[in-house]
Amino acid sequence: MCGIAGIIHRDGSADIGAELTAMLQSMKHRGPDSTGYAMYGQPDDLVVVRFMLAEPNNMGGFGMDEKMERNRAEVEARLAKIGADLATIQTESGGYAFRATVRYGGDLKPLADYLEDIDGCEVLSLGNSLEIVKDLGDAQTVHEQYQLGNLTGTHGIGHVRMATESDVDLASAHPYWAYPFADVSVVHNGQLTNYHVWRRRLERMGHRFQSECDSEIIAVYLAQQLENGLPLESAMKHSLDDFDGVFTYLVATGSELGVAKDEMAAKPLVLMETDDLVVMASEEMAIRALMGREVESRDPFEREVLTWQV
Amino acid sequence: MAGVSTKSGVVYDARGLVEPDPEPPMTAEIDGDSAVIDATDLTTRKINLELKRVVYDEGVNNVTIVNPGSKHSLGVGILKRCNITFEGSPGWYACGLIDGPEVQINGRVGWSLGENMMSGSVVVEGPAGSLTGAALRGGDLVVKGNVGARTGIDQKGGTIIALGSAGINTGFMMQRGRQIICGDVNDGLGDSMYDGVIYVGGNVASLGVDCVPGEMNDDDVEFINRKFEIYDLGTPPDLKKFECGKVLHNYDALEPSERKLVL
Numbered sequence: 274m275c276g277i278a279g280i281i282h283r284d285g286s287a288d289i290g291a292e293l294t295a296m297l298q299s300m301k302h303r304g305p306d307s308t309g310y311a312m313y314g315q316p317d318d319l320v321v322v323r324f325m326l327a328e329p330n331n332m333g334g335f336g337m338d339e340k341m342e343r344n345r346a347e348v349e350a351r352l353a354k355i356g357a358d359l360a361t362i363q364t365e366s367g368g369y370a371f372r373a374t375v376r377y378g379g380d381l382k383p384l385a386d387y388l389e390d391i392d393g394c395e396v397l398s399l400g401n402s403l404e405i406v407k408d409l410g411d412a413q414t415v416h417e418q419y420q421l422g423n424l425t426g427t428h429g430i431g432h433v434r435m436a437t438e439s440d441v442d443l444a445s446a447h448p449y450w451a452y453p454f455a456d457v458s459v460v461h462n463g464q465l466t467n468y469h470v471w472r473r474r475l476e477r478m479g480h481r482f483q484s485e486c487d488s489e490i491i492a493v494y495l496a497q498q499l500e501n502g503l504p505l506e507s508a509m510k511h512s513l514d515d516f517d518g519v520f521t522y523l524v525a526t527g528s529e530l531g532v533a534k535d536e537m538a539a540k541p542l543v544l545m546e547t548d549d550l551v552v553m554a555s556e557e558m559a560i561r562a563l564m565g566r567e568v569e570s571r572d573p574f575e576r577e578v579l580t581w582q583v
Numbered sequence: 584m585a586g587v588s589t590k591s592g593v594v595y596d597a598r599g600l601v602e603p604d605p606e607p608p609m610t611a612e613i614d615g616d617s618a619v620i621d622a623t624d625l626t627t628r629k630i631n632l633e634l635k636r637v638v639y640d641e642g643v644n645n646v647t648i649v650n651p652g653s654k655h656s657l658g659v660g661i662l663k664r665c666n667i668t669f670e671g672s673p674g675w676y677a678c679g680l681i682d683g684p685e686v687q688i689n690g691r692v693g694w695s696l697g698e699n700m701m702s703g704s705v706v707v708e709g710p711a712g713s714l715t716g717a718a719l720r721g722g723d724l725v726v727k728g729n730v731g732a733r734t735g736i737d738q739k740g741g742t743i744i745a746l747g748s749a750g751i752n753t754g755f756m757m758q759r760g761r762q763i764i765c766g767d768v769n770d771g772l773g774d775s776m777y778d779g780v781i782y783v784g785g786n787v788a789s790l791g792v793d794c795v796p797g798e799m800n801d802d803d804v805e806f807i808n809r810k811f812e813i814y815d816l817g818t819p820p821d822l823k824k825f826e827c828g829k830v831l832h833n834y835d836a837l838e839p840s841e842r843k844l845v846l
Contacts (some may be wrong), residue, residue: 392783537751541694561652569709575770
């Protein structure tokens with residue numbers, strides 16, 4: 274099933290972590306297996322690197338603490354070697370997830386490739402404003418584990434996952450970063466039935482994927498279209514023709530947030546829009562959980578594509 | 584799998600979603616023939632238990648549920664004539680399987696409003712999600728906003744009225760009953776319908792398989808005017824009629840008794 278949520282403040286920053294948590298926790302029934310956030314703060318000269326060095330399910334093994342220390346040191350060494358000047362690095366609760374900030378003006382792909390070459394390392398996000406946090410459990414659990422109450426930002430998207438076609442692990446958890454494009458992320462509810470066609474097509478263009486999840490295709494596809502010079506809305510409209518299946522997805526960049534529904538409208542979305550704030554979720558109860566009151570909302574129709582600027 | 588019992592006596596299953604406590608919360612404020620249930624701190628199960636207690640055990644005929652909070656499956660399975668008002672928005676599957684109540688919803692509703700409803704009426708002041716009136720068997724569903732995709736899918740009777748527009752595959756596999764959609768309708772109207780009638784006021788993006796334009800007659804006009812008058816909906820717009828072409832499903836070969844069994 275899965276549930277998705279998005280929020281964009283058009284009048285400045287807000288407690289985006291806490292807001293998404295309220296929405297996602299109210300949709301726990303749509304997916305209790307893992308919860309993820311893609312949050313956008315004010316753009317910075319520093320590049321934020323969110324990465325993990327092991328799946329949480331593997332943390333109980335012998336020697337994992339030493340391996341984490343060894344691999345973290347290797348991350349720092351490789352960052353230095355590629356010319357990324359490490360500003361900060363912190364270990365999140367659990368010992369397998371990390372947040373680093375670096376001064377780096379080069380191409381992000383070699384940086385991401387170099388880090389992911391380390392055994393067990395997966396780069397969750399790279400960018401000047403994007404931070405992806407995801408882990409097993411419900412929203413409240415992840416919120417507390419990563420202290421998301423401290424995170425402010427202008428917009429964000431989130432996902433609660435009910436594992437259906439892949440494992441309960443971080444590799445299969447949303448959101449997906451559009452590797453290796455800065456600040457592009459996607460959450461998705463549905464299934465792409467021409468996943469393999471598009472994966473092969475994008476791989477032939479030089480892209481690589483971190484997971485076996487169809488949702489990651491959407492992120493990379495859209496980021497490639499943006500790279501080609503298309504506006505986000507146009508890229509999303511193209512996706513409705515290129516992707517088969519049933520889906521509602523949310524996409525975010527450093528300055529925009531968008532939603533697209535497939536031609537069958539098989540996956541739900543409810544939307545509330547004011548001059549300052551746009552909130553959307555799979556179910557209206559998530560909007561109520563945020564707003565704390567009745568609000569006017571609507572269900573976008575099939576093939577609707579909507580985007581908003583920060 | 585065994586449940587987990589908390590100090591408060593609530594029992595949850597492994598996913599924390601089930602609450603098998605069968606006792607109503609006894610929180611309704613009853614005043615003669617009227618009652619108010621505040622749903623703020625109640626789960627779906629508790630709200631429905633309290634609603635049934637008030638309607639069946641206390642014999643109250645006018646129940647108002649405040650702060651429904653978009654919770655799912657509210658007001659389902661009420662099999663008695665009574666008046667139920669939601670002050671706010673229920674979520675998905677509202678008022679399914681009801682037989683008799685007249686329901687007023689001062690808000691919006693999510694997917695599958697009035698699924699398998701047998702008789703009575705539901706009036707929604709706002710929009711409704713997809714699958715509104717799925718497998719509707721009887722009674723009236725009135726939505727004053729838009730309705731989503733597959734409105735009246737597998738409809739077997741009753742009437743669905745939407746003052747706004749409707750989504751894709753409205754009336755998909757409709758078997759009987761009527762729909763009045765005052766706004767536009769997206770692709771695939773009445774796809775694979777067996778029977779029934781759909782009236783549309785706006786543009787139809789495309790007709791589904793075996794859905795064809797029909798001729799409006801005096802009975803149609805009388806029916807539409809009567810429904811609009813009952814629900815105080817003003818003057819109906821100019822409507823076009825669509826019905827089954829009866830090519831896809833060859834029921835002409837069936838005896839009337841067999842036809843009744845099928846439908």
